[in-house]
Amino acid sequence: MxxxxxxxxxxxxxxxxxxxxxxxxxxxxxxxxVSPWPSALLIRTVFEVNAHQTVQTMEKYAPTGGLRERMNVPYAPGGSSDTTFDLFAPEGAVQPRTTVVWIHGGAWISGDKSNVDPYVRIIASHGYTGISLNYTVAPEAQYPTALKQLNSALGYILEHAAELGVDPSHIVLAGDSAGAQYAAQLAVMATNESYTQRLGIRPALTKDHLAAVVLDCGIYDVRGIPKAPGIGGWGFRTALWAYLGTKDWSHTPGGEAMTTIDHVTKDFPRTWISGGNADPLTAGQSKPMAAKLKGLGVQVTSVFYPENETPPLQHEYQFHLNLAAARSALNSTLQFLGTVG
CATH class of the missing domain: 1.20.5 (Single alpha-helices involved in coiled-coils or other helix-helix interfaces)
Structure with missing residues (x-):
């Protein structure tokens, strides 16, 4: 044997x-x-794999030349890569341009500016200054650390506008998924004084700086997430626990402040907003946000799809440029930016 x-x-x-x-x-x-760390790190691992694949898809459509680039520019002291940005603009003399500042997604617990750099390069190639921002994700840092970092980044961009090629009166805040939540929150900070006073953060941007907002597949109302079904609901609950620092996050000031749909006003900037037909966030987040803004008289360009759209457009569909719908959404975004200035 x-x-x-x-x-x-x-x-x-x-x-x-x-x-x-x-x-x-x-x-x-x-x-x-007892802790969100194990689940948050597991989710992060899955997101990073998907992000890598998505970047590979976008790279095929991104320009390989014709752009001036500045990578890993620090916007805060300390030397951390978390507080850096990448900048892309047309080659030639530095001149003030409408500037799209993009905040990456990742459910507040993952992601990096490199995940959106190809998309920002595409936008910059059409005559804009494009900036992608890093910030510290959770659980390593909890609310409002990242929000303060992003606000500081905007302050740095304004202070150094001339050398960066930024038109300080034509800033466009943009973001995807959790990045769209951040973009919306920063835009509310710039346009709703009572909200800003309650938040206790002095906004770097004013409504005179902010020309528009681009919101892809975002979250604007966290109140329904505690009861959201399935693995998606579990994932968002875990991410918000990690981000807000408590399992009962829905009753915290941070959770209330994240629900930007309650705080937008008629002064919110013109908005481009979209979500895929197979993205569970579209019906409960993007469409209600678009409707709320339109009801306030805000100029809104919305890109939504019928339920039977084929192939089904999942969360973050806009980055999958091998899909005709994603390329169409990009063209719509560029047309919208053309109306900004």
């Missing part, structure tokens, strides 16, 4: 391996009841 046959069943490699997996999963499950 071979060595394998002589071993007791509990010493066989396959049994030991499966037992190890079960123990690890058990520990993670127990720990997940």
């Amino acid at each position: 071979g060595e394998r046959g002589r071993r007791p069943w509990y010493r066989r490699r396959a049994v030991i391996a499966w037992a190890s997996v079960i123990v690890v999963l058990g520990v993670l499950t127990v720990f997940s009841f």
Whole structure:
């Protein structure tokens, strides 16, 4: 009889391996009841894989030349990559241009400016200054750290507008997913004084700086997320726990402040907003936000799709430029930016 046959069943490699997996999963499950870290890091890993694949798709459509680039520009002291930005603009003399400042998504717990750089390069190639921002994600930093960092970045951009090629009267805040939530919140800070006073953060932008907002697949009302079904609902609850620092985050000041749909006013800037037909956030987030803004008299360009749109357009569809709908959404975004100045 071979060595394998002589071993007791509990010493066989396959049994030991499966037992190890079960123990690890058990520990993670127990720990997940007291901390968001294990689940948040698991979600981050999945998001990073998807982001890498999406960047590869976008790169095929991004320009390979004709742009002036400045990478990893620090906007705050300390030397951390979390507080840097990338800048893209047409080659030639530096001159003031309408500037699109893009905030990456990642459910507040993942992502990097490099995830959106190809898209920002495409926008810049049409005559704009494009800037992609980094910020510290959760759980490493909790609310309102990232919001303050992004506000500081906007202050730096305004202070150095001449050398960066930024027209300070034509700033466009843009973002995808959680980045769209940040963009909307920063726009509310610039246009709703009572909201800003409650928040306790002095906004770098005023409504005179802010020309428009571009919102892709965002979150503007977190009140329904505690009851959201399925793995998506679990993921958002975990992310917001990590970001806001408490499991009962929906009753915190931060959770209330994130629900920007309650705080937009008629002074909110003209807006381009979209979501895919297969994105669960579209019906509960993007469409209500578009309707609220239109009801206030804000100029809104909305790009939504019928329920039977084929292929189904998932969350962050706009970056999948191999899809005709994504290319059409990009063209619509560029046409919208053309109306800004």
